[in-house]
Amino acid sequence: MQLTVSRPDLLDAINRVIGGVEKRQTMPILGNLLLEVDADQLKLTGTDLEIQLESECPVDAPQPGRTTVNARKLHDIIRAIPAESQIVIRQEEGFVIVQAGHSVFRLACLPADEYPRMEATTEEHRLVLGQDRLRAMLDKTQFSMAQQDVRYFLNGLLFEVSPERIRCVATDGHRLALAETDSQQSIEETLRIIVPRKMVMELMRALDRDDNSPVELLVSTQQIELKLAHQRMVSKLIDGRFPDYERVIPKNNSKQVHVDRETLKQVLQRASVLNTDRFAGAHYHLQSDRLAIEAINSDQESSREEIPVHYQGDDLKIAFNISYMLAILSHVDDMQVRMDFETPESSALILPTDEDAIRTRYVLMPMKI
Amino acid sequence: MLAKPQEFEQRLARGLESLYVIGGDQPLLVQEARDGIVANAREAGCEERLRFEVDGKFDWGALESQGASLSLFASQRIIDLRMPGGKPGRVGSKALSTLAERVKGGGESDIWIVSLPRLDNQLQKSAWFKALAGAGLAVRFNDVPLAQLPAWITRRAATHGVRLERDAAELIAGRVEGNLLAAAQEIEKLALMDLEGPVDAARVAQGLANQSRVDTFALSDAVLDADRQRGLYLLSRLRAEGTEPLLILWVIARDLRALVALAGNDQAGFKKTRIPAFLARRYQARARAMPPGNWQRLLAGCAEVDRCIKGLGEGCNTADGGGRVWALLDRVMLHATRPGR
Numbered sequence: 046m047q048l049t050v051s052r053p054d055l056l057d058a059i060n061r062v063i064g065g066v067e068k069r070q071t072m073p074i075l076g077n078l079l080l081e082v083d084a085d086q087l088k089l090t091g092t093d094l095e096i097q098l099e100s101e102c103p104v105d106a107p108q109p110g111r112t113t114v115n116a117r118k119l120h121d122i123i124r125a126i127p128a129e130s131q132i133v134i135r136q137e138e139g140f141v142i143v144q145a146g147h148s149v150f151r152l153a154c155l156p157a158d159e160y161p162r163m164e165a166t167t168e169e170h171r172l173v174l175g176q177d178r179l180r181a182m183l184d185k186t187q188f189s190m191a192q193q194d195v196r197y198f199l200n201g202l203l204f205e206v207s208p209e210r211i212r213c214v215a216t217d218g219h220r221l222a223l224a225e226t227d228s229q230q231s232i233e234e235t236l237r238i239i240v241p242r243k244m245v246m247e248l249m250r251a252l253d254r255d256d257n258s259p260v261e262l263l264v265s266t267q268q269i270e271l272k273l274a275h276q277r278m279v280s281k282l283i284d285g286r287f288p289d290y291e292r293v294i295p296k297n298n299s300k301q302v303h304v305d306r307e308t309l310k311q312v313l314q315r316a317s318v319l320n321t322d323r324f325a326g327a328h329y330h331l332q333s334d335r336l337a338i339e340a341i342n343s344d345q346e347s348s349r350e351e352i353p354v355h356y357q358g359d360d361l362k363i364a365f366n367i368s369y370m371l372a373i374l375s376h377v378d379d380m381q382v383r384m385d386f387e388t389p390e391s392s393a394l395i396l397p398t399d400e401d402a403i404r405t406r407y408v409l410m411p412m413k414i
Numbered sequence: 415m416l417a418k419p420q421e422f423e424q425r426l427a428r429g430l431e432s433l434y435v436i437g438g439d440q441p442l443l444v445q446e447a448r449d450g451i452v453a454n455a456r457e458a459g460c461e462e463r464l465r466f467e468v469d470g471k472f473d474w475g476a477l478e479s480q481g482a483s484l485s486l487f488a489s490q491r492i493i494d495l496r497m498p499g500g501k502p503g504r505v506g507s508k509a510l511s512t513l514a515e516r517v518k519g520g521g522e523s524d525i526w527i528v529s530l531p532r533l534d535n536q537l538q539k540s541a542w543f544k545a546l547a548g549a550g551l552a553v554r555f556n557d558v559p560l561a562q563l564p565a566w567i568t569r570r571a572a573t574h575g576v577r578l579e580r581d582a583a584e585l586i587a588g589r590v591e592g593n594l595l596a597a598a599q600e601i602e603k604l605a606l607m608d609l610e611g612p613v614d615a616a617r618v619a620q621g622l623a624n625q626s627r628v629d630t631f632a633l634s635d636a637v638l639d640a641d642r643q644r645g646l647y648l649l650s651r652l653r654a655e656g657t658e659p660l661l662i663l664w665v666i667a668r669d670l671r672a673l674v675a676l677a678g679n680d681q682a683g684f685k686k687t688r689i690p691a692f693l694a695r696r697y698q699a700r701a702r703a704m705p706p707g708n709w710q711r712l713l714a715g716c717a718e719v720d721r722c723i724k725g726l727g728e729g730c731n732t733a734d735g736g737g738r739v740w741a742l743l744d745r746v747m748l749h750a751t752r753p754g755r
Contacts (some may be wrong), residue, residue, distance in 0.1 A: 099718040195463075196462075218462065218484065218487070219483050219484070288487050322475055322476060324475070324483065326479060343475045364482075390484065408481065410484040410486050412483050412484065413484065
């Protein structure tokens with residue numbers, strides 16, 4: 046095996062697969078990348094057997110062959126090499142030689158035949174959606190996914206696909222984000238799959254927010270797969286029942302408030318100066334056309350700020366987690382947000398005032414006062 | 415104010431409460447009580463459980479705010495707060511007292527389980543503990559006394575469908591040295607073997623590893639009871655467990671100092687040893703059982719052990735010095751456990 050490749054091409058290709066390699070592995074070979082050279086290109090593969098990422102890059106003077114080499118070391122070496130270098134990679138006596146200019150690295154390798162690969166996805170459903178729209182759907186919901194929750198099905202994002210629309214839902218038990226878009230899909234029954242957190246994050250990295258060309262998602266009962274130019278991503282699905290999210294979206298909250306998104310965001314950012322804890326809360330005191338926001342930290346230091354809002358109705362005192370509210374406000378595009386409250390203990394519905402091609406709903410549970 | 419385990423079981427059977435404070439020497443009993451509460455709560459439809467382990471760096475603010483964050487899916491959660499150190503610190507004391515107030519006022523929707531270590535006097539006197547015990551159900555799970563351990567083992571085995579002969583129960587009791595978790599595991603192992611008929615000592619001995627964990631303070635009991643066999647056995651176990659000889663010497667020397675003081679009717683000297691006052695009677699009896707000079711001589715023997723630990727004295731500065739230390743400790747123990755007159 047031998048090849049010559051430019052550093053930017055190789056680094057880009059490695060960056061696209063490095064996320065698939067776990068820092069700690071159960072098998073040593075899972076710390077490696079699989080390198081496969083054919084007539085005109087190099088194909089890289091990284092996997093932790095839950096997710097498998099593949100990328101391709103053009104090479105010069107290739108001699109076909111395959112091997113595996115430690116992912117982190119290769120990545121760090123290529124990053125450290127001067128920007129416009131030409132890199133020669135070849136196999137020699139059980140080692141992989143990486144040569145750039147006067148630098149020569151000799152890396153240990155493991156046989157390519159032993160590299161474990163995930164099975165190909167047997168296509169049962171094919172979803173088609175604009176790349177930018179898919180990315181926006183993920184972006185508007187992914188921040189509400191749980192992290193390492195014992196309720197493993199919350200550590201992912203629900204895709205609910207019916208013939209006319211696609212929904213993405215994420216929740217960690219305290220907040221919920223839903224994004225929905227109209228889209229004709231060639232399926233008969235509603236499809237519900239839970240995509241693991243890691244795949245969602247990798248999809249976010251891989252998808253182009255400004256490219257509206259359609260992409261295809263292949264879905265089987267156990268896997269999901271996305272093919273892009275020079276890139277392929279496969280992930281297992283989370284086998285579990287996502288909670289009945291429709292039940293927790295409030296429908297009849299009577300206290301409707303309209304507030305300037307940027308103003309509220311800035312108030313909360315100032316309040317979080319004193320409350321750096323990610324679980325910290327702020328009190329909201331709602332009166333006719335004004336909203337006072339007060340936050341107190343454990344040292345009894347406090348902040349208070351009042352902003353004008355559009356509201357007519359009874360007074361309400363309610364408390365919310367500061368960072369949860371900020372995350373929601375950061376993912377709404379509209380200038381104005383609408384918040385529907387009911388009681389200090391019942392959930393609030395937060396949504397943009399104007400509907401977009403992607404409709405979003407955020408549900409936030411208050412904190413006990 | 416503290417409920418007994420039986421009372422706890424009765425109240426749990428009647429319904430869930432919003433605060434349980436459970437503590438005791440035996441992790442097994444505390445753990446089983448906790449499992450019981452959680453199982454009952456699950457049955458009542460309470461699915462979510464937050465677990466916190468209090469250590470030196472524990473963030474009480476985070477506990478408070480997480481406790482205050484309501485859940486979208488569950489109206490009631492289990493909050494499992496474990497405090498193996500038993501010391502919440504200043505911030506923690508305040509947080510626990512606030513919790514107690516909230517529970518008392520009926521404003522707590524979740525189910526709290528606060529697990530503590532041994533409920534000693536100092537802990538029971540603390541303001542936060544009093545507040546918690548006053549607001550919720552506080553239970554103390556006492557250690558099972560050595561004499562009652564065989565009966566406890568027999569009863570527990572019966573619930574696992576294992577019939578134990580008396581000698582078998584005694585053998586397990588002797589080997590686990592009061593470690594109930596180890597005893598419970600032995601019983602589970604026997605249950606898995608699915609043996610026919612009653613299980614006797616020979617059968618148990620086959621599969622029984624020596625899992626006892628002895629306490630250095632058990633040495634005091636051996637001295638006070640003049641139980642020579644037990645004293646030597648404890649020393650050999652402590653040696654096998656890798657206990658520092660200096661620690662053992664400290665316990666023995668403290669006892670001897672107490673005995674010297676009491677033999678000479680020196681109450682202030684006894685107080686200085688910081689041995690709990692309720693033990694004074696036992697020390698007094700043991701002190702008088704031997705001629706007064708006896709204890710003083712033994713204390714001098716301790717000085718020799720001390721020198722040896724520090725590498726001084728004949729045969730103590732060699733690589734095998736450790737062996738000599740243990741031999742000297744054995745000698746002190748032999749004399750200290752001599753039957754009285």
